[in-house]
Amino acid sequence: MDTVIDAHNISKVYNPDTIPVHAVNNVHLHVERGEFTALVGPSGSGKTTLLNILGGLDHPTSGNVVINGTDITHLGSNKLIDFRLHNIGFVFQSFNLIPVLTARENVEFIMLLQNVPKKERDQRVVALLNEVGLSDKMDVRPAQLSGGQQQRVAVARALASKPQFILADEPTANLDSASAFNLLDIMAKLNREENMTFIFSTHDQRVIERARRVITLVDGSIASDTAQTKTD
Amino acid sequence: MLFKLAWRNLWRNRSRTLITMASVFFAVLLAIFTMSLQKGVWDNLTKNVVSFYSGYVQIHLNGYWNEQILDNSFAFTDSLNQAILQQPHITAATPRLESFALASGGQITKGSMVAGIDPEKEHIVTALKNKLTRGSFLQLNDQTVLLAEGLAKKLQLDVHDTVVLLGQGYHGSTAAGKYSIKGLVKFASPEINETMVYLPLPEAQNLYSAPNMLTSVVISLDNPQNLNAVVGNLKKALGSRYEIMPWQEMMPEIEQLIKTKEGSAQIILAVLYLLVSFGIFGTLLMMTAERRYEFGMLMAIGMKRRRLAGVVFIESMLVTITGCMAAVLAGIPLVNYLHQHPIRFTGQMAKVYEDFGFEPVLPAMFSMEVILTQTAIVSFIALLLALYPLLHVYRLNETEAMKR
Numbered sequence A: 001m002d003t004v005i006d007a008h009n010i011s012k013v014y015n016p017d018t019i020p021v022h023a024v025n026n027v028h029l030h031v032e033r034g035e036f037t038a039l040v041g042p043s044g045s046g047k048t049t050l051l052n053i054l055g056g057l058d059h060p061t062s063g064n065v066v067i068n069g070t071d072i073t074h075l076g077s078n079k080l081i082d083f084r085l086h087n088i089g090f091v092f093q094s095f096n097l098i099p100v101l102t103a104r105e106n107v108e109f110i111m112l113l114q115n116v117p118k119k120e121r122d123q124r125v126v127a128l129l130n131e132v133g134l135s136d137k138m139d140v141r142p143a144q145l146s147g148g149q150q151q152r153v154a155v156a157r158a159l160a161s162k163p164q165f166i167l168a169d170e171p172t173a174n175l176d177s178a179s180a181f182n183l184l185d186i187m188a189k190l191n192r193e194e195n196m197t198f199i200f201s202t203h204d205q206r207v208i209e210r211a212r213r214v215i216t217l218v219d220g221s222i223a224s225d226t227a228q229t230k231t232d
Numbered sequence B: 001m002l003f004k005l006a007w008r009n010l011w012r013n014r015s016r017t018l019i020t021m022a023s024v025f026f027a028v029l030l031a032i033f034t035m036s037l038q039k040g041v042w043d044n045l046t047k048n049v050v051s052f053y054s055g056y057v058q059i060h061l062n063g064y065w066n067e068q069i070l071d072n073s074f075a076f077t078d079s080l081n082q083a084i085l086q087q088p089h090i091t092a093a094t095p096r097l098e099s100f101a102l103a104s105g106g107q108i109t110k111g112s113m114v115a116g117i118d119p120e121k122e123h124i125v126t127a128l129k130n131k132l133t134r135g136s137f138l139q140l141n142d143q144t145v146l147l148a149e150g151l152a153k154k155l156q157l158d159v160h161d162t163v164v165l166l167g168q169g170y171h172g173s174t175a176a177g178k179y180s181i182k183g184l185v186k187f188a189s190p191e192i193n194e195t196m197v198y199l200p201l202p203e204a205q206n207l208y209s210a211p212n213m214l215t216s217v218v219i220s221l222d223n224p225q226n227l228n229a230v231v232g233n234l235k236k237a238l239g240s241r242y243e244i245m246p247w248q249e250m251m252p253e254i255e256q257l258i259k260t261k262e263g264s265a266q267i268i269l270a271v272l273y274l275l276v277s278f279g280i281f282g283t284l285l286m287m288t289a290e291r292r293y294e295f296g297m298l299m300a301i302g303m304k305r306r307r308l309a310g311v312v313f314i315e316s317m318l319v320t321i322t323g324c325m326a327a328v329l330a331g332i333p334l335v336n337y338l339h340q341h342p343i344r345f346t347g348q349m350a351k352v353y354e355d356f357g358f359e360p361v362l363p364a365m366f367s368m369e370v371i372l373t374q375t376a377i378v379s380f381i382a383l384l385l386a387l388y389p390l391l392h393v394y395r396l397n398e399t400e401a402m403k404r
């Protein structure tokens, strides 16, 4: 098997000097390539904090995070930015896109940051937007797209950088259920066909049902970690 | 792409961008206008003041200014005259023999300043003919005098009366002469108006037993901006036997006055710069606050701080450069117009000007140097302010920025 994330005994304490908040407590986590994993738990249980640490957006107070063989725990801010660019795809809850760029340009943008040659960029943008079902909306700006369409562009952008895995923090929270299912369908298809690893947090029971592995956080600790057979 | 991104970001909040551009535009335009007018008015004042009597530059025998006696005079040769007139930017040079004398009109005697002049050349440099109020102007070979009005009044003399001059001539001789008054001239400066007596140069040299001698050569220029160059050239050409004095050295009090007035104009400009700075800074603050989440998101997906800062900097520069260029394009015709059609004023102030024999106008100076300096100052300020969003980007924590 091919390990993409190896998190060892990570904890995160906010405000250690005033009123300490133990957001994540002694979490051990392995993620293999090709997983389709949901992170669930009540509000304030530490889902966002854990995803930020796994994505190199935040430093753990203690413990180590190794991504695809690289220990990112002690990387400096600028090194982390570069590491994220080449290794991790992100889909946020909302406002993922650059408002002044079209769907095509938003997807192209990340490859531009990676200095991908123009020809390859152009081909990939078309292919990716096709895959997320937006070939007819390529030259439209985010404001003219629905929330679900915007999230699909965000998935296409996350995929464009050829990351090790994609982190999505409540990607469906702002979507109606039809759009949410549509987004999940696309993520599941990419997972199946391209073996892309997805880790997403959610509150939505119907979204949880689509995952093959469900990790439940309670008060910053892993309360359960179960495999489930797909129901779709 | 970074440029494209910056460009589109500008039009994202169109009115804010336009307001910022407009404030840069008006700041530069106002600064150009104020400074051009300021410099033009003082140039004009200087021109008026030096045309009273002193001229822009005078040439004396070295040491004359400290000890103004006839023994410090020099021979006026053709070669000296040529050497002076050969210099660029000099439009005319007029010779003078100046000395003190007692002027007497029978009962009353007053100290006076006698100037032996070449009437036609003198007119070119100090517009003497225009100051004539009674009688007629001198000819070079006359043996008559022009009296300043104030002096004539004190001596109770008028045109065609006779004035007696008594003084000390060259090398200790006695100078005494009796002259018919050919005309009266009026000076706005009371000091000059109560002391001047003009004689034709040959007659003055005769009176003071100083044939072919001068105390000074007075010079006029094509453009006061060339003053320093002309002084430098003359010093080189004439050597240390002569002293070359610009008007500032002869009338330091006037230069002082202009300097203090220029200082106050600069304070006004500083206030203007400050106001504009606050305006621009305000929009930059709003912009960075509004786009905090977006900056965080861009860094989260992998955009380096340097690139993000580059985009924001290009945005600021586009606004500044557009505003400045528009201001220069508008400023050139504006200043040029005010240079060719000076603002004319009326009322009390105009009367004061006219009493001094000046035209009541406020001409603007048309100088690319003034225009570009003011543009450079405002651009520089805008550049400094544009560092703020850069600092913001460099200090931004992407995770914090994306929290709401």
Ligand SMILES: Nc1ncnc2c1ncn2[C@@H]1O[C@H](COP(=O)(O)OP(=O)(O)OP(=O)(O)O)[C@@H](O)[C@H]1O
Pocket: A014, A015, A021, A022, A023, A041, A042, A043, A044, A045, A046, A047, A048, A049, A050
């Ligand atoms: N910057 C911070 N400073 C202090 N406390 C924080 C900070 N960020 C999060 N917390 C706290 O850490 C705990 C975990 O927060 P986190 O956002 O990870 O929860 P979550 O599971 O994502 O919740 P939700 O489902 O509401 O998004 C919460 O108690 C929260 O108040």
Ligand SMILES: [Mg+2]
Pocket: A047, A048, A049, A169
């Ligand atoms: Mg959360």
